[in-house]
Amino acid sequence: MQHPPLASQHSLDVLARRARLVGSSLVGPALLLVVAINILPAIYGFYLSLHEVFFFGNEGFAGLKNYTELLRDSFAWQAIGRSLLFTFASLAIAVPLALLAAMGVRRLGRWGSVLLTVLLVPWAMSPIVVALLWKWILVPSPGGLVGAIFTAFGMPPQDLLTDPVLAMPTLIIVAVWRNFAFATIILIGGLGQIPRDLYKAASVDGLDAWESFCKITLPLLAPSLLIVISMLTISYFNEVQLIIGLTGGGPIRQTSTLAYSLYHTGFVELNQGKGNAIAVIMFLINMGLIAVYIRILGKQAGAAA
Amino acid sequence: MTQPKPNPAQSVRLMNVGKNYGAVCAVSGIDISIEPGQFVTLLGPSGCGKSTTLNMIAGLEMPSEGRIMIGDRDVTAVKPADRDIAMVFQSYALYPHMTLYENIAFPMRSRRRRTPEPEVNRKVLSAAKMLGLESMLDRFPRQISGGQRQRVALGRAMVRTPTVYLLDEPLSNLDQQLRVQMRSELKDIHQRLGATMLYVTHDQSEAMTLSDLVVVMSNGRIEQVGSPRELYNNPANLFVARFLGEPGMNILDGVVENGRLRGADFDFALPEVAANAGDRISAGIRPEDLQRDPRDNPAIRGIVRTVEYLGSRSLVRVGVGERTITAFLPPSDDIPAGAKIGLSPSDPDKMRFFQTDSGGSLHHPQKTSG
Amino acid sequence: MKILSRTLLLLACLLAAIVALGPILWAVSTSFKSTNRIFAVPPEIVPQIPTTQHYSKLAAEGVQWAFLNSTGYAVLAVLIALILGSIAGYALTRYPVAGKPAILLVFLGAMAVPGFAVLLPTQMLATGLGLYNTWAILPIIYAGHILPFAVWVTRSHFATIPRELEQAAEIDGYSRAEAVWKIVLPGAKPALLAAATFGFLHCWNDYVTGSTMVDSPNLRTLQVALIFFQGFHGRDWGALMAGVVIATIPPVLIFLLFRKFLIGGFADGSIKG
Numbered sequence: 032m033q034h035p036p037l038a039s040q041h042s043l044d045v046l047a048r049r050a051r052l053v054g055s056s057l058v059g060p061a062l063l064l065v066v067a068i069n070i071l072p073a074i075y076g077f078y079l080s081l082h083e084v085f086f087f088g089n090e091g092f093a094g095l096k097n098y099t100e101l102l103r104d105s106f107a108w109q110a111i112g113r114s115l116l117f118t119f120a121s122l123a124i125a126v127p128l129a130l131l132a133a134m135g136v137r138r139l140g141r142w143g144s145v146l147l148t149v150l151l152v153p154w155a156m157s158p159i160v161v162a163l164l165w166k167w168i169l170v171p172s173p174g175g176l177v178g179a180i181f182t183a184f185g186m187p188p189q190d191l192l193t194d195p196v197l198a199m200p201t202l203i204i205v206a207v208w209r210n211f212a213f214a215t216i217i218l219i220g221g222l223g224q225i226p227r228d229l230y231k232a233a234s235v236d237g238l239d240a241w242e243s244f245c246k247i248t249l250p251l252l253a254p255s256l257l258i259v260i261s262m263l264t265i266s267y268f269n270e271v272q273l274i275i276g277l278t279g280g281g282p283i284r285q286t287s288t289l290a291y292s293l294y295h296t297g298f299v300e301l302n303q304g305k306g307n308a309i310a311v312i313m314f315l316i317n318m319g320l321i322a323v324y325i326r327i328l329g330k331q332a333g334a335a336a
Numbered sequence: 337m338t339q340p341k342p343n344p345a346q347s348v349r350l351m352n353v354g355k356n357y358g359a360v361c362a363v364s365g366i367d368i369s370i371e372p373g374q375f376v377t378l379l380g381p382s383g384c385g386k387s388t389t390l391n392m393i394a395g396l397e398m399p400s401e402g403r404i405m406i407g408d409r410d411v412t413a414v415k416p417a418d419r420d421i422a423m424v425f426q427s428y429a430l431y432p433h434m435t436l437y438e439n440i441a442f443p444m445r446s447r448r449r450r451t452p453e454p455e456v457n458r459k460v461l462s463a464a465k466m467l468g469l470e471s472m473l474d475r476f477p478r479q480i481s482g483g484q485r486q487r488v489a490l491g492r493a494m495v496r497t498p499t500v501y502l503l504d505e506p507l508s509n510l511d512q513q514l515r516v517q518m519r520s521e522l523k524d525i526h527q528r529l530g531a532t533m534l535y536v537t538h539d540q541s542e543a544m545t546l547s548d549l550v551v552v553m554s555n556g557r558i559e560q561v562g563s564p565r566e567l568y569n570n571p572a573n574l575f576v577a578r579f580l581g582e583p584g585m586n587i588l589d590g591v592v593e594n595g596r597l598r599g600a601d602f603d604f605a606l607p608e609v610a611a612n613a614g615d616r617i618s619a620g621i622r623p624e625d626l627q628r629d630p631r632d633n634p635a636i637r638g639i640v641r642t643v644e645y646l647g648s649r650s651l652v653r654v655g656v657g658e659r660t661i662t663a664f665l666p667p668s669d670d671i672p673a674g675a676k677i678g679l680s681p682s683d684p685d686k687m688r689f690f691q692t693d694s695g696g697s698l699h700h701p702q703k704t705s706g
Numbered sequence: 707m708k709i710l711s712r713t714l715l716l717l718a719c720l721l722a723a724i725v726a727l728g729p730i731l732w733a734v735s736t737s738f739k740s741t742n743r744i745f746a747v748p749p750e751i752v753p754q755i756p757t758t759q760h761y762s763k764l765a766a767e768g769v770q771w772a773f774l775n776s777t778g779y780a781v782l783a784v785l786i787a788l789i790l791g792s793i794a795g796y797a798l799t800r801y802p803v804a805g806k807p808a809i810l811l812v813f814l815g816a817m818a819v820p821g822f823a824v825l826l827p828t829q830m831l832a833t834g835l836g837l838y839n840t841w842a843i844l845p846i847i848y849a850g851h852i853l854p855f856a857v858w859v860t861r862s863h864f865a866t867i868p869r870e871l872e873q874a875a876e877i878d879g880y881s882r883a884e885a886v887w888k889i890v891l892p893g894a895k896p897a898l899l900a901a902a903t904f905g906f907l908h909c910w911n912d913y914v915t916g917s918t919m920v921d922s923p924n925l926r927t928l929q930v931a932l933i934f935f936q937g938f939h940g941r942d943w944g945a946l947m948a949g950v951v952i953a954t955i956p957p958v959l960i961f962l963l964f965r966k967f968l969i970g971g972f973a974d975g976s977i978k979g
Contacts, residue, residue, distance in 0.1 A: 046398055046413070047398075050801060050802055051801070051802045051803070051804060053797075053801060054797045054800075054801025054802050054803040054804075055797075055803050055804050057793050057794060057796065057797035057801065058793075058794045058797045058798060058803050058809060060790050060793070060794070061790040061791055061793065061794035061853055061857055062794065062809055062812065062813075064786075064790060064846070064849060064850050064853055065812060065813060065816045065850060065853050065854055065857075066812065066816075067850065068828070068846070068847055068849075068850020068851065068853075069815075069816035069819050069821075069824065069850060069851075069854070070812065070815070070816060070819075071831070072824035072825075072827040072828040072831055073819055073823075073824045073827070075827040075830070075831060076823075076824055076826060076827035079826070079827055079830070084830075087830060087833060132722065135715060135718065135719055135722075138715060139715070139719060142719075144969075146719050146722065146723060147969065148962065148965055149722075149723045149726050149727060150722060150723070150726050151961065151965070151969075152726060152727065152730065152958055152961070153726055153729075153730070155907055155911075155957045155958050155960075155961035156730075156911065156953075156954050156957060156958065157910065157911035157912070157913065157929055157953060157954075157957065158911065158913065159911075159913035159929045159932070159933065160911075160929065160932070160949075160950050160953045160954060163932065163936065163946055163949070163950050164729055164730070164733050164947070164950045165729065167732075167733065167736065167943050167946065167947060167950075168729050168732060168733075170943070172745055173745075173747045173748075174744065174745030174746055174747050174749055175745075175749070176728075176729070176732050176749065179747075179748060179749050182747075208725070208726075208729075212726070216969050265818075265820060269820040269822050269823065271822055271914060272913045272914055275913070275914070276913075276933070290822065293822075293823070293826075294822075294914065297825075297826040298825075298826070298829075298918055303826055303830065306826045307826055307827060310823045310824070310826060313820075313823055314819075314823055317818075317820070321818075394873070394877060395876075395877075396873050396876070396877075415876070415881075416873070416876040416877045417876050417877070417878075417879045417880060417881060419877075421877060422877065422878075423873070423874065423877045425870045425873070425874060427868060427870055429868065429870040429871050429873070429874035431871060431874075431875075431889055432871075432893065433892045433893060442875070442878055443878035443879055446878060446879035446880045446884070447879075447880075447884070448879045448880075449879045492874075492878070496878070496879075502877075
């Protein structure tokens with residue numbers, strides 16, 4: 032049987048190869064920029080952390096010296112402790128608040144989206160501007176907003192930001208004020224995915240509102256909670272701009288978290304080797320925290336399913 | 337309205353077209369020749385390669401081998417936009433952010449085929465009129481029903497007056513009633529436009545009612561090409577015999593002895609076909625070509641398994657040896673399940689014989705395999 | 707009972723709204739008070755004698771140039787990220803790309819790396835490349851920060867747009883690029899706007915990157931300029947609050963305009979970052 036001439040196998044191969052080439056060259060520029068801005072500095076930072084670097088000058092390989100020095104330094108351990116305190120205290124306030132707000136927004140219907148928008152305005156603001164704003168709110172004078180409240184209760188206005196005991200709680204409140212509503216968005220999405228029939232079934236089965244919250248809402252919300260908690264953890268653990276703006280790590284280092292130490296060591300003291308060692312430690316702690324959350328909440332979600 | 341004259345540029349030829357995905361062969365050895373103005377259906381079970389074949393004609397997929405001609409032009413490596421074809425997708429592929437008017441006008445507004453706006457307007461309106469969409473042209477696809485979307489997709493194909501229409505299971509997302517209605521509308525449109533249409537479906541009733549020519553495919557190969565009548569009356573092989581018809585042709589496997597075909601519980605006289613004693617041959621009989629045979633020695637002996645009363649007739653399933661065959665019998669016959677029954681072909685000329693091993697029909701000129 | 711709980715709910719929401727907006731409105735009010743009225747006791751909620759003197763003072767210090775810098779950096783970074791990101795996002799859903807799983811991992815990993823943690827080495831690399839303290843460094847870094855996010859969002863959105871729509875457009879006589887421009891991009895508008903809004907907020911609201919990558923006063927971002935201003939005029943609360951107001955208007959305005967897309971993107975899980 033006579034076959035007609037075939038399309039050239041060669042030219043079709045070329046077309047397939049061209050498609051792959053086109054694909055890779057379209058992804059290329061984005062990949063290059065991301066690697067250059069995010070990945071490469073991370074690797075370089077790890078490299079620098081193994082060197083003595085001061086004032087932009089690399090003075091040679093130092094092995095783990097930066098790390099051992101840090102681990103021997105009680106201030107570093109205190110910074111880790113303050114970071115964890117700041118992170119978990121903020122989380123402990125922000126997550127319940129966000130959940131409460133999410134349920135309120137859903138209950139309100141049309142006005143709910145207005146409320147959500149209002150709550151999100153502080154989140155849209157710059158942390159450093161929020162710091163400036165709150166410095167003025169907290170100014171210790173009867174003419175200040177918080178000062179006026181103190182005066183109204185018959186107390187002299189306190190300077191919350193320079194009080195060694197109160198500075199950290201104040202910082203935490205401002206941090207939560209700025210971004211808790213962001214978590215609300217995700218929780219609203221999560222709540223929306225819980226089938227309404229489950230609540231009807233629960234009320235038929237005789238569960239009251241609190242029981243159905245504990246036994247239906249919370250377990251089924253676990254995946255969203257995991258996302259929210261992970262995102263907030265990273266955000267709080269790495270928070271530095273609010274601290275720079277509000278307290279500068281003071282008073283007497285009471286608000287000097289690990290993130291702030293990194294800023295101070297690297298950009299103020301210009302000890303870049305040690306700064307990078309702090310960054311590496313921060314990175315490890317970040318990863319560790321996320322891993323723990325995935326463990327705990329992942330198990331809960333699995334048990335609920 | 338007189339039927340437009342077919343234009344020779346509207347012919348389509350596929351020459352030994354094949355497509356591989358890596359080591360997996362999707363289709364191979366596809367030879368089809370379509371005359372201008374024909375309505376041709378690619379018919380086959382899902383996964384048989386009919387959509388791949390259509391996509392290669394559209395230029396959405398590149399064949400791994402072979403050539404595709406539209407008119408006298410080799411379009412094997414030509415971009416879809418330059419093939420002058422229109423396609424209706426199973427999902428309709430309406431542009432969600434455009435109104436129906438914009439959807440239908442879209443093909444005329446490309447840089448390649450820039451059309452003056454008054455003409456665009458005229459064509460959109462005339463297509464809309466033909467399809468009964470005039471009142472909803474400013475709506476968006478999400479605001480209309482499935483049947484209306486189907487019409488918009490057709491309208492978008494029509495305004496272009498392309499050389500070839502490609503339709504990929506265009507009716508499969510509609511409900512039964514609408515499907516039958518759109519089927520006859522489609523036939524009407526084909527006759528009015530006189531265009532070449534290539535239609536892909538897994539629904540044989542669509543293929544049989546609409547087509548001039550049906551291409552039956554399975555496992556990436558063409559099983560048979562022919563008019564619906566040819567396919568039904570004279571299937572080229574066992575696959576086509578079983579696939580076409582609802583239910584398909586009954587197949588009984590036997591061995592040739594003394595010019596007769598014999599098997600478990602049946603015995604037929606063989607017509608003038610080339611078969612030697614000892615050959616393994618399969619006999620094919622359509623259910624409607626069977627009748628009851630009260631004689632002691634009927635051609636087929638079996639046991640009634642089920643009887644489905646269909647009003648004008650009854651569909652009777654009969655166990656013959658290890659097989660079950662089906663027969664359409666008059667509804668007046670009272671046949672109890674479990675009873676013995678004798679059957680014979682009402683017209684022995686309508687029986688078809690196949691080689692059991694190769695599946696090829698003995699009534700067709702033998703092709704060497706491959 | 708039902709009315710009571712409804713009332714309580716409304717009261718709680720009103721309280722929440724006051725806590726959220728109160729401090730901001732207080733700053734707005736302060737920024738329009740003359741310096742001698744700022745510390746008035748009891749505090750004036752609405753300025754009795756409004757003045758724009760603080761805004762004039764900021765203008766006299768040249769803060770408007772920093773405002774323009776911030777705007778320019780943010781717009782440039784968002785444009786770079788959206789263009790490169792949607793091209794990459796498109797290619798990742800439609801083309802065979804060598805090493806696709808590894809590439810996706812890079813984008814995902816880059817989202818997890820907090821930009822602040824790699825700021826030190828970035829500063830040293832930028833210095834080494836001669837990009838430190840140039841107009842280009844901040845847009846590049848910001849674009850790098852928001853790109854993984856832009857790729858992720860556009861990719862997941864492109865994946866929901868049926869391939870058949872583009873095929874239909876190609877058959878209708880359009881090139882692949884035209885099909886993407888006329889069909890895919892309009893379809894992905896919500897994702898693109900969400901990514902643009904998120905990206906703009908990231909850039910505009912940054913302080914640490916801006917303060918560590920450029921040094922010259924004429925290259926400063928608004929945030930950095932405000933902190934410098936605070937350094938010189940630490941007690942000038944009227945002017946500082948005027949600065950807070952002008953630094954807050956752009957991001958809040960953009961947020962209010964596009965909140966539908968942003969909230970939608972986060973709520974349905976298509977944005978995670």
